[in-house]
Amino acid sequence: MxxxxxxxxxxxxxxxxxxxxxxxxxxxxxxxxxxxLDLRSRLAGLAGEAEGPVALELLDGFVRDVRISAVGADWIAAPEAADARRMLLVPIGAIRGIQVGHGDLLRSARPAETRDRLAERVTFALALRDLSRRRVGVAVGVAAAGEAGAARTLTGTIDRVGADHLDLAMHDAGAPRRAADVRGYRMLPLAGVAWVRVDAGAGAPVV
Structure with missing residues (x-):
């Protein structure tokens, strides 16, 4: 050898x-x-990177096609795919499923760059307080109450936001909040809010 x-x-x-x-x-x-990996990290991997719309199955039973633009501490900001002038604020806890293409699915699982943007620490409640401060008209998707309940969409202005709920002055969509036009008031637990929609130009929170 x-x-x-x-x-x-x-x-x-x-x-x-x-x-x-x-x-x-x-x-x-x-x-x-x-x-x-948690769900928030996967959503952050889709923000501004997804090749196509993302279909969100939400707490109210509806499916919304969106393009995720930003991710906060416990919520996402996502313009509707059909009309980018309509911005949805969706608490991550209200998401029941996410339909994406296979490429986007794999992309969302890749290691993320280390970032510490202030926007990523903004909570859903804080974003809603900003809408309240600006007196912005909103539409709110509310989850069904029990199996026999029906999901609802309420329109109005958020008067105030507590630790785990908000007060909504209900009036017609697109109308300013005037006492004479308010049809009633509703306290909504944040746990039951599926989404909040703000139209472009209405002063959506910056994320």
Whole structure:
């Protein structure tokens, strides 16, 4: 046996074993990384990057086709795909399913760049307080009450936002909030809000 060939074979074998071990470690690290992914991170991976519209199945039972533009601490901002002038604010907890293309599905699971934008720490309640402060007219999708209940869309102006609920002065969509035009008032738990829609030019919160 030629010793040169013997040592070459040993080196090749050792290199192959190291490569296999490295690949196994990378595979395990990737599995651990994916196991730590939460829904918010997947949505952030789609913000401004999705090739096509994203279909959101929401708490009120409806499906909304949107393009995700920004992700806050616990909500997303998403113009409607059919009419980009209409912006939806959707709490992540109100999302029941997300339909995307396979490429976007894989893209959303890729490692994200480390960012610490202030907008990413804005909560849904804080965004609604901004709408209240601006006296912006909104439409609110409310989840059905029980199996026999019907989902509703309420229009009006948010008067105030508490820790876990909002007060809505109900009036016709597009009309200013005047006392004479208010049909009534409703306290809505934030847990039951599926989405809030703001039309372009109405002063949507900046994210």
């Amino acid at each position: 030629r010793w040169e060939r013997f040592f070459d074979d040993l080196e090749d074998q050792l290199a192959a074993e190291w490569e296999a071990e490295r690949a196994a470690l990378e595979s395990e690290a990737e599995r651990l990384r994916v196991a730590r």
